[in-house]
Amino acid sequence: MxxxxxxxxxxxxxxxxxxxxxxxxxxxxxxxxxxxxxxxxxxxxxxxxxxxxxxxxxxxxxxxxxxxxxxxxxxxxxxxxxxxxxxxxxxxxxxxxxxxxxxxxxxxxxxxxxxxxxxxxxxxxxxxxxxxxxxxxxxxxxxxxxxxIDSEHNAIFQCLPDNFQYGNLSQSGISRILLTGSGGPFRERPLESFSSITVDEASTHPNWSMGRKITIDSATMMNKGLEFIEACWLFGAKAKDIEVVIHPQSIIHSMVQYVDGSVIAQMGNPDMRTPIAYGLAHPARIEAGVAPLDFADMANFSFQPPCYERYPNLKLAIEACEEGQAATTRLNAANEVAVAHFLDGHIGFCDIAKVNEETLNKMEQVSVSSLQQIVEQDAIARDVATAIIKGKFAC
Ligand SMILES: NC(=O)C1=CN([C@@H]2O[C@H](COP(=O)(O)OP(=O)(O)OC[C@H]3O[C@@H](n4cnc5c(N)ncnc54)[C@H](OP(=O)(O)O)[C@@H]3O)[C@@H](O)[C@H]2O)C=CC1
Ligand SMILES: CC(=O)[C@@H](O)[C@H](O)COP(=O)(O)O
Ligand SMILES: [Mn+2]
Missing domain, CATH: 3.40.50.720 (NAD(P)-binding Rossmann-like Domain)
Known part of the structure; x- marks a missing residue:
């Protein structure tokens, strides 16, 4: 028990x-x-x-x-x-x-x-x-x-060798982690119309039913950016070890590529009860109430690279990941503030990435090593992001 x-x-x-x-x-x-x-x-x-x-x-x-x-x-x-x-x-x-x-x-x-x-x-x-x-x-x-529990990281965990966690990717014969993302609801929307994206449109994920904040993050692909950073910490990876792949159907939840050319993928219907059940019962497998995949009914299975012009937040997150802990903390804080203001109707969809970028640019580089410094950087970045929004949008 x-x-x-x-x-x-x-x-x-x-x-x-x-x-x-x-x-x-x-x-x-x-x-x-x-x-x-x-x-x-x-x-x-x-x-x-x-x-x-x-x-x-x-x-x-x-x-x-x-x-x-x-x-x-x-x-x-x-x-x-x-x-x-x-x-x-x-x-x-x-x-x-x-x-x-x-x-x-x-x-x-x-x-x-x-x-x-x-x-x-x-x-x-x-x-x-x-x-x-x-x-x-x-x-x-x-x-x-x-x-x-995050579906991609749970998938990667399942595709890695047993007892790998915090191991060495190359010593385990792993050449790359393929982090999949749906691309969100605006994968095919003309870029010229992004300024008119509504809260309702951004709050409708094509495949997953989730909380409000993560759903907006999926639409900007900040979610994939946060997951990129998350994967680096969970699996001892560097930015060069991870490739983001758009897979609009969200059936493959991520993959691990090995040096011999094998690619191991974890698949399932997009229902978080699968990774939750995996985590709860690990190493056993238990029933989770999730319908099995029906391959005969699967019309399309596609992949494409992400475009940074469409998803500027993804680029910001990968750059922050390479810069270090202060940058990732600040980006996360700015994004939480910007998403909350977008949901409240104070700023537009494209402004989320602009607020994030401006917040990072306004703050000097520092290194953080304690929890207190992390909490401080989080608070300062929230103030900077809020001031940017108030200055620009007078809300
Ligand atoms: N939803 C999903 O499918 C996935 C979610 N995740 C991650 O899991 C986490 C939860 O996501 P999700 O379930 O979608 O989010 P929800 O918004 O649906 O739920 C958030 C939970 O946090 C509580 N909460 C909100 N603010 C505070 C606060 N200030 N202090 C304490 N508790 C608070 C809420 O309480 P109340 O509702 O009572 O206000 C609620 O219980 C996120 O980090 C997300 O990125 C990762 C992968 C998939
Ligand atoms: C279910 C889950 O893990 C989410 O993080 C999901 O991945 C969001 O979908 P995107 O791939 O569109 O970000
Ligand atoms: Mn995820």
Whole structure:
């Protein structure tokens, strides 16, 4: 029996995780679930999975949460705030932590689980983008097992030799990691019409159903940029070892090419319950509720290189990856600010990459080595990005 904390239970990954967990009551028990604003959903989840603790991240929702807990007869203890998130991630009773809070908000609770030596199911890619070196160092020290949940990294993990993690790519006969991406909803849209892209259009992914922020990141391909950085940390790769390939159908979730010419791919329907089930049960395989692939019905299987004019954010992320940890932290922060302003209707779709680039250009190069410096760079970049948006768009 594995005891699990689900950070970000009310989100897209969180809900899929609880779905898989509830299919296997003999294997998994829920210790804690956490949410932020969706307290009604959080309490209904608590009714279903009967955790010991329910954490509401934002203290302003605590009173409402307590009221709802009484209404739904939730027996769990209700906690709130940043420290409670970290506490339920590192508690002694916990075996595994699903890290599925979106954005930089997930950094400290995820690191708490890593430092406590938990099995960490890593969906929160932003945590690794911000703190990669520290994160991997902490995992090495504590013995935490990091299982990639992001579909591409989970695919790569499955295609690598057994026990490869943090190994040496070339010594293992690996010539390249092929990181696939759908290209998002605007892969074929004329570039001249990009300035009129609406929030609704950008919020409709061709293949995956996901949270709002990652869906916009997929449309700009910043998601692939963040994943490029994530892959470097997870698999000890350099930028030259990774090639981004657009595969519009999202059936191949990524591939590993070996020196003998073999390419090993992981395939499946685009449903996150597959990598989640893989991570939860590893090294066993369990049923996840995902329909099998129907090859007879697969009309098209295509590939193309990404075009940086269409996806400037992808180029920014690869350059930041080569520059270092301060640049990737700043880019991630600027992007979170820009995407939030796009979703609120303050800036246009093309402005997201412009704000990101201008933020990076406005900040002097520094090197970061501590968590405090990372948190500082994140905060400064948010201020710079916000000032750029306020100056340009007067919102
Ligand atoms: N969705 C997907 O298919 C995939 C997602 N990922 C990654 O997984 C992570 C989660 O994505 P996704 O599930 O789509 O996101 P969602 O937006 O659907 O869910 C985000 C979760 O984080 C919580 N949350 C939001 N803000 C805060 C905060 N300030 N403090 C604490 N908790 C907070 C939300 O709570 P509430 O809803 O209650 O406000 C919710 O539980 C992201 O890092 C994403 O990149 C990776 C691969 C695929
Ligand atoms: C499901 C998942 O892992 C997402 O990160 C997905 O990859 C997004 O699709 P894109 O390939 O369009 O970014
Ligand atoms: Mn992904």
């Amino acid at each position: 594995q005891t699990i904390t689900v950070l970000g239970a009310t989100g897209s990954i969180g809900c899929s995780t609880l779905d898989v967990v509830q299919r296997h009551p003999e294997r998994f028990r829920v210790f804690a679930i956490t949410g932020n604003a969706q307290v009604d959903l959080l309490m209904r989840q608590a009714c279903q999975c009967a955790p010991r603790y329910v954490v509401v991240a934002d203290e302003q929702y605590y009173a409402k949460a307590v009221e709802l807990a009484a209404k739904y007869q939730v027996t769990a203890e209700i906690l709130c705030g940043a420290k409670a998130l970290e506490d339920v991630a590192c508690a002694g009773e916990v075996d595994a932590v699903m890290a599925a809070i979106v954005g930089a908000a997930g950094l400290l609770p995820t690191l708490s689980a890593v430092k406590a030596g938990k099995k960490v199911l890593l969906a929160n890619k932003e945590a690794l983008v911000m703190s990669g070196a520290l994160f991997i160092e902490a995992a090495n020290q504590s013995g935490a097992d990091i299982l990639p």
